[in-house]
Amino acid sequence: MSARPEGLAPPPTSSQSSPQSSSASPSSPPSPALSPSLRSAGEDPAARLRLAVDARRPLPLPATLPASLPGTPHDREAEATPPDTAPVQPRLSVQGLSLDYRVGPRSIRATHRVDFDVMPGERFVLLGASGCGKSSLLKAVGGFLSPSEGRVLLDGQAVHGPGPDRMAVFQEFDQLPPWKTVLDNVAFPLTASRKLDKTRAREQARQWLERVGLAAFATAYPHQLSGGMKQRVAIARALALSPRMLLMDEPFAALDALTRRRMQEELLALWDQERFTLLFVTHSIEEALHVGHRILVLSPHPGRVRAEFNAQGLDAVQRQALGQRIEALLFES
Numbered sequence: 645m646s647a648r649p650e651g652l653a654p655p656p657t658s659s660q661s662s663p664q665s666s667s668a669s670p671s672s673p674p675s676p677a678l679s680p681s682l683r684s685a686g687e688d689p690a691a692r693l694r695l696a697v698d699a700r701r702p703l704p705l706p707a708t709l710p711a712s713l714p715g716t717p718h719d720r721e722a723e724a725t726p727p728d729t730a731p732v733q734p735r736l737s738v739q740g741l742s743l744d745y746r747v748g749p750r751s752i753r754a755t756h757r758v759d760f761d762v763m764p765g766e767r768f769v770l771l772g773a774s775g776c777g778k779s780s781l782l783k784a785v786g787g788f789l790s791p792s793e794g795r796v797l798l799d800g801q802a803v804h805g806p807g808p809d810r811m812a813v814f815q816e817f818d819q820l821p822p823w824k825t826v827l828d829n830v831a832f833p834l835t836a837s838r839k840l841d842k843t844r845a846r847e848q849a850r851q852w853l854e855r856v857g858l859a860a861f862a863t864a865y866p867h868q869l870s871g872g873m874k875q876r877v878a879i880a881r882a883l884a885l886s887p888r889m890l891l892m893d894e895p896f897a898a899l900d901a902l903t904r905r906r907m908q909e910e911l912l913a914l915w916d917q918e919r920f921t922l923l924f925v926t927h928s929i930e931e932a933l934h935v936g937h938r939i940l941v942l943s944p945h946p947g948r949v950r951a952e953f954n955a956q957g958l959d960a961v962q963r964q965a966l967g968q969r970i971e972a973l974l975f976e977s
């Protein structure tokens with residue numbers, strides 16, 4: 645078993661862990677993420693507030709909240725931070741982030757003053773139409789794109805470039821070097837980052853391959869794997885490094901519907917064991933509701949924060965209602 649990503653809570657007890665089913669989201673993240681901070685956006689602060697309150701109102705209390713956090717959503721927000729406990733620092737804080745691309749003499753604005761926080765152990769989803777800047781936000785968090793405005797903080801420290809503390813899994817199946825075996829694909833970043841020597845890296849890689857159900861394919865090459873298997877290798881490779889954040893950019897979008905669903909379930913099962921902090925990009929409302937504790941909805945190009953929803957512990961009816969609200973928001977943009 646690898647070291648747990650720094651600062652994460654231990655695995656949940658069975659009473660903390662809710663069943664994984666299509667009608668209830670899996671276990672909750674550490675308590676700070678239970679705070680149902682729900683933001684909305686737009687230029688008008690009053691409208692933002694209205695949207696936030698409105699977006700929250702019809703959703704009854706999630707059935708799976710721990711008994712220590714009773715009450716209305718507003719009550720929970722207050723109780724999530726008892727007065728004698730220091731507030732938990734976000735793992736990721738994106739503050740007023742504007743991103744631009746230079747194309748010759750022109751500048752293309754991808755996102756405009758986007759704000760959000762992701763707490764340790766939380767699964768946070770960026771959702772929006774094609775071209776709204778989801779991937780650009782992920783690139784900025786990964787340190788591959790510098791802000792024109794605002795900043796990205798990881799555990800309170802400004803991000804200035806890429807690092808092994810933020811590992812990414814992309815949609816494309818060609819993200820694995822084809823000349824390396826599956827085992828070496830997972831082991832390589834561990835040696836390259838000087839975390840482990842070769843023997844221990846391979847040992848660790850083997851354990852991760854077991855966790856993603858690919859132990860029997862250790863000596864195979866990427867071209868001998870299906871798309872879903874390649875994504876499992878990419879996930880194992882990323883998590884083997886115990887990153888502070890796992891960044892996923894539509895990782896299952898190129899898979900058929902059944903495999904995509906299975907991969908979502910596997911990701912959630914893995915999260916239940918490892919409690920990694922996840923920033924997940926998708927344009928599928930269904931996937932966002934399935935994967936996310938919280939969902940940030942972005943407006944069309946250039947992306948601005950439209951609203952933020954707490955999607956934890958919803959039953960099938962609540963989930964459907966939230967899906968409809970999000971769909972309405974996306975279409976009215």
Ligand SMILES: Nc1ncnc2c1ncn2[C@@H]1O[C@H](COP(=O)(O)OP(=O)(O)OP(=O)(O)O)[C@@H](O)[C@H]1O
Pocket residue numbers: 745746747752753754772773774775776777778779780781927945
């Ligand atoms: N390398 C680039 N050069 C110029 N413009 C770019 C570049 N990458 C993205 N953009 C522009 O930035 C905007 C946001 O793109 P981005 O890929 O972040 O959106 P997205 O929400 O991830 O879209 P999709 O869901 O289609 O992947 C788009 O208008 C896009 O054309």
